[in-house]
Amino acid sequence: MARYQTGIRTEAAIVDATRALLADVGVEGTTVKAICDRAEVQAGSFYNVFSSKEQVLIQVARxxxxxxxxxxxxxxxxxxxxxxxxxxxxxxxxxxxxxxxxxxxxxxxxxxxxxxxxxxxxxxxxxxxxxxxxxxxxxxxxxxxxxxxxxxxxxxxxxxxxxxxxxxxxxxxxxxxxxxxxx
Amino acid sequence: MARYQTGIRTEAAIVDATRALLADVGVEGTTVKAICDRAEVQAGSFYNVFSSKEQVLIQVARxxxxxxxxxxxxxxxxxxxxxxxxxxxxxxxxxxxxxxxxxxxxxxxxxxxxxxxxxxxxxxxxxxxxxxxxxxxxxxxxxxxxxxxxxxxxxxxxxxxxxxxxxxxxxxxxxxxxxxxxx
DNA sequence: TCCAAAATGGAGTGTATGCTCAAAATATCG
DNA sequence: CGATATTTTGAGCATACACTCCATTTTGGA
Missing domain, CATH: 1.10.357 (Tetracycline Repressor; domain 2)
Incomplete structure (x- = not known):
């Protein structure tokens, strides 16, 4: 379960992208695709780090x-x-x-x-x-x-x-x- | 262009349903299907009265x-x-x-x-x-x-x-x- | 250097959504 | 009633969505 640095950076990029998107376009426009595009990451990587879209949303809200x-x-x-x-x-x-x-x-x-x-x-x-x-x-x-x-x-x-x-x-x-x- | 009473009643039912849904479940849960179910109307009737979902939303917001x-x-x-x-x-x-x-x-x-x-x-x-x-x-x-x-x-x-x-x-x-x- | 674990790319899946269409049903009025 | 305008139905379409799968690549400790 020891994580690699790249994975940790990817997670941070996803969280940053999600926060920015929520601020810019609101909950409505914050899709998984939009998050991935902004974080420069593919869907597979997203779901390697977060089990669902809701999880990121909750993390940023918290x-x-x-x-x-x-x-x-x-x-x-x-x-x-x-x-x-x-x-x-x-x-x-x-x-x-x-x-x-x-x-x-x-x-x-x-x-x-x-x-x-x-x-x-x-x-x-x-x-x-x-x-x-x-x-x-x-x-x-x-x-x-x-x-x-x-x-x-x-x-x-x-x-x-x-x-x-x-x-x-x-x-x-x-x-x-x-x-x-x-x- | 003279409208029939049934059409006017349908429009009112759709607006009522939309308002109630927005209050109950927010913008997220207010889908065209949910509106039609609540108004007891089919999708076709909805689009006979409103040109898009956004139009009802705007009307209720206004x-x-x-x-x-x-x-x-x-x-x-x-x-x-x-x-x-x-x-x-x-x-x-x-x-x-x-x-x-x-x-x-x-x-x-x-x-x-x-x-x-x-x-x-x-x-x-x-x-x-x-x-x-x-x-x-x-x-x-x-x-x-x-x-x-x-x-x-x-x-x-x-x-x-x-x-x-x-x-x-x-x-x-x-x-x-x-x-x-x-x- | 080697290797198992971790991360990635990206095509692909199922589903829900907004919306369309043509035929059938119903309302209005002379 | 007959003629015409309006409304309703409901199957169906295209798309966007959240999410999966797995072959491939990368990582980092031994």
């Missing part, structure tokens, strides 16, 4: 969901500003991954396994926002902080979707204002 | 985009509360259409014709929000109102996406809290 949150080890002390800043830099600096993140979230039907994973991750993230809010204002109740966190995260997600429709939209500027209003 | 905004004739006097209330009742009372609206917005690639229509409509809607904000607070500059409107609309859209992932999410409650900051 990667995107992971990347949206800042380092979990900081969770106990991070400020709201840092959390918002992390989201902004996710969108600005890793836009392909951000596009995948948003498309996956929206295209998943309510009860798919991807939707559940997505939701679970969202709830964790909302918890980190709520914690940061309570550190800034200890008078805030747990329940109120939870609601405020959902509203702020909703605003950030919504503004990111807005950016998805229009590259020119100034996401960072609006996100910071949202953080001021809902912080 | 219907959803139209339905999200309240009556345009009120635009000159409506309040922010009324605009927010209209969005809430759109999501709560017309959830299939709301699901379609959100999925279409997210799944459209940046440069498709659907994305352009969607964006154009969003900009109009943001304009109505901004106008209502300036009526409530005449000191607000046009530029500031535009930014504030984008932030509020972003929050509402983001919260609607949250609801898309999880039926149990209390959209109305969170939406009203998001709007309070601008009361």
């Amino acid at each position: 990667e995107a969901i992971q990347a949206v949150g800042p380092d979990p080890s900081l969770a106990a002390t991070e400020t709201l500003d840092e959390l918002v800043g992390a989201y902004i830099s996710f969108v600005v600096d890793k836009s392909p991954l951000a596009r995948v993140y948003l498309q996956v979230g929206a295209s998943s039907t309510t009860d798919s396994s991807v939707a559940r994973r997505y939701l679970r991750h969202h709830v964790q993230r909302a918890g980190r926002f709520a914690d940061a809010m309570r550190r800034a204002d200890p008078h805030l109740t747990v329940e109120d902080a939870a609601v405020e966190a959902e509203v702020l995260l909703g605003a950030l997600d919504g503004l990111a979707f807005r950016w998805l429709l229009d590259d020119m939209f100034e996401f960072a500027k609006h996100a910071r204002i949202a953080a001021e209003r809902y912080g | 219907e959803a985009i139209q339905a999200v905004g309240p009556d345009p004739s009120l635009a000159a006097t409506e309040t922010l509360d009324e605009l927010v209330g209209a969005y809430i009742s759109f999501v709560v009372d017309k959830s299939p259409l709301a699901r379609v609206y959100l999925q279409v917005g997210a799944s459209s690639t940046t440069d498709s014709s659907v994305a352009r229509r969607y964006l154009r409509h969003h900009v109009q809607r943001a304009g109505r929000f901004a106008d209502a904000m300036r009526r409530a607070d005449p000191h607000l500059t046009v530029e500031d109102a535009a930014v504030e409107a984008e932030v509020l609309l972003g929050a509402l859209d983001g919260l609607a996406f949250r609801w898309l992932l999880d039926d149990m999410f209390e959209f109305a409650k969170h939406a009203r809290i998001a709007a309070e900051r601008y009361g």
Whole structure:
């Protein structure tokens, strides 16, 4: 089962191609053939590495969901500003991954396994926002902080979707204002 | 060219089936066969009414985009509360259409014709929000109102996406809290 | 250098999809 | 009712899709 270097490079090329395609043309246009063409690989090689198309899609989606949150080890002390800043830099600096993140979230039907994973991750993230809010204002109740966190995260997600429709939209500027209003 | 009643009923059945399918299983699962099965119609009838699958999809998407905004004739006097209330009742009372609206917005690639229509409509809607904000607070500059409107609309859209992932999410409650900051 | 394991190329398979067509059925109206 | 326009049927077509197979080539440790 010891893998060769060439196989590992091929796997990386396939994942890269899949991520780029998802960002460029969405789930609809991301076919196995398109992935293989972009990765400069034949179908046989694809299925030597991945057992199905769904596996790559899941891997890229997982990667995107992971990347949206800042380092979990900081969770106990991070400020709201840092959390918002992390989201902004996710969108600005890793836009392909951000596009995948948003498309996956929206295209998943309510009860798919991807939707559940997505939701679970969202709830964790909302918890980190709520914690940061309570550190800034200890008078805030747990329940109120939870609601405020959902509203702020909703605003950030919504503004990111807005950016998805229009590259020119100034996401960072609006996100910071949202953080001021809902912080 | 005068159409028969049966044909008109068939068209309505196809549109209804398409809307329901988009809400239930997303764009991916909405095939011509699935639409025909649900509408209890054969493929030939489908293509007697619509020239392609894309045409129904566009028609339903257009219907959803139209339905999200309240009556345009009120635009000159409506309040922010009324605009927010209209969005809430759109999501709560017309959830299939709301699901379609959100999925279409997210799944459209940046440069498709659907994305352009969607964006154009969003900009109009943001304009109505901004106008209502300036009526409530005449000191607000046009530029500031535009930014504030984008932030509020972003929050509402983001919260609607949250609801898309999880039926149990209390959209109305969170939406009203998001709007309070601008009361 | 040799060799077994791993990776690759690429033709090929089955299936689902969007769509067509001509004949048959049905609606509308004088 | 008869004539004409519209709609329906359902088999069937071409294509694109995800995926398989296996002979061939490449890899990397002994």
